[in-house]
Amino acid sequence: MSQQTSNAPAPVILTGDRPTGPLHLGHFVGSLRNRVTYQDQYRQYIMLADAQALTDNMDDIGKVHRNVVEVALDYLAVGIDPAKSTILVQSQIPELAELTFYYLNLVTVSRLERNPTVKQEIILRGFERDIPAGFLVYPASQAADITAFKASIVPVGEDQIPMIEQCNEIVRRFNRDAGRDILVECKAIVPEVGRLPGIDGKAKMSKSLGNTINLGATADEIRAAVKMVYTDPLHLKVSDPGHIEGNVAFLYLDAFDTDKEGLAEMKAHYQRGGLGDSVVKKRLEGILQELIEPIRTRREELAKDKGQVLQILKEGTLKAREVAAQTMDEVRKALGLSYF
Numbered sequence: 001m002s003q004q005t006s007n008a009p010a011p012v013i014l015t016g017d018r019p020t021g022p023l024h025l026g027h028f029v030g031s032l033r034n035r036v037t038y039q040d041q042y043r044q045y046i047m048l049a050d051a052q053a054l055t056d057n058m059d060d061i062g063k064v065h066r067n068v069v070e071v072a073l074d075y076l077a078v079g080i081d082p083a084k085s086t087i088l089v090q091s092q093i094p095e096l097a098e099l100t101f102y103y104l105n106l107v108t109v110s111r112l113e114r115n116p117t118v119k120q121e122i123i124l125r126g127f128e129r130d131i132p133a134g135f136l137v138y139p140a141s142q143a144a145d146i147t148a149f150k151a152s153i154v155p156v157g158e159d160q161i162p163m164i165e166q167c168n169e170i171v172r173r174f175n176r177d178a179g180r181d182i183l184v185e186c187k188a189i190v191p192e193v194g195r196l197p198g199i200d201g202k203a204k205m206s207k208s209l210g211n212t213i214n215l216g217a218t219a220d221e222i223r224a225a226v227k228m229v230y231t232d233p234l235h236l237k238v239s240d241p242g243h244i245e246g247n248v249a250f251l252y253l254d255a256f257d258t259d260k261e262g263l264a265e266m267k268a269h270y271q272r273g274g275l276g277d278s279v280v281k282k283r284l285e286g287i288l289q290e291l292i293e294p295i296r297t298r299r300e301e302l303a304k305d306k307g308q309v310l311q312i313l314k315e316g317t318l319k320a321r322e323v324a325a326q327t328m329d330e331v332r333k334a335l336g337l338s339y340f
Contacts, residue, residue, distance in 0.1 A: 014151035016047030026205035099144035201230030
């Protein structure tokens with residue numbers, strides 16, 4: 001029994017990012033550090049979703065082009081190993097677009113518009129009824145990405161769970177129409193640490209809001225950002241009791257400080273009064289400097305040879321395309337589209 005288990009192929013996991021800017025601490029907490037662990041547990045595909053990024057960036061396509069390599073540099077700098085994880089570029093795998101096209105026949109416009117994640121993103125971007133069609137059909141596109149590699153596990157934030165549910169709806173509908181199980185349903189896994197708020201206390205760390213600390217930040221940039229970190233606005237004097245809830249400095253310490261006992265003591269001291277914000281921020285800065293410095297150093301070294309980074313992306317994409325092409329062949333046969 002144990003021999004069979006050890007010989008069984010590892011489950012497939014699919015994850016990725018839209019390359020619209022450098023990655024930051026929010027990405028590190030929400031996904032990157034988990035991916036470093038996942039690559040030893042699963043067959044991991046990491047997608048640079050450049051085609052999907054164009055759905056709301058057609059007015060600045062250069063931003064997407066530039067950031068494909070920049071995001072790849074972040075991946076490599078944090079320890080993602082291309083020998084263990086397959087890093088691929090979405091636009092270079094045409095099978096994904098073909099799968100999306102077929103899947104659009106399995107969903108209705110009203111179902112797409114009811115997807116809670118899509119509804120929220122439409123509001124955030126102020127599209128109202130001027131929704132780019134490519135943006136509206138994102139659930140079908142994501143379903144194509146997931147099913148092309150027959151991923152059974154997809155790490156997502158809680159707000160993305162409706163996307164996984166809709167993906168599985170498409171899988172079940174396709175398999176039912178095909179009369180056999182060709183596509184694989186997937187399970188969402190949500191990271192233990194959710195999204196980090198921005199340094200200004202906004203709901204999330206976001207490139208567009210300018211409230212991030214990038215993984216390539218210099219020591220001076222980290223220092224300046226930590227000084228701006230939102231704390232307790234009612235903590236006016238050192239002697240005042242402070243509040244932990246909503247205090248970004250402590251939220252970041254919860255995410256990055258490995259000395260949980262020392263952190264608990266600091267929280268208690270802050271709450272009873274007698275501890276200034278500057279002391280809390282000094283501890284936070286030290287931790288972030290120690291965390292980011294090796295990432296920044298490795299990133300700078302890798303950036304000296306971007307041709308090698310592109311070669312890594314090319315090799316990963318070619319490997320991934322072979323898998324997607326196999327799935328596409330099965331789908332075409334199920335649809336009766338294999339004529340020659």
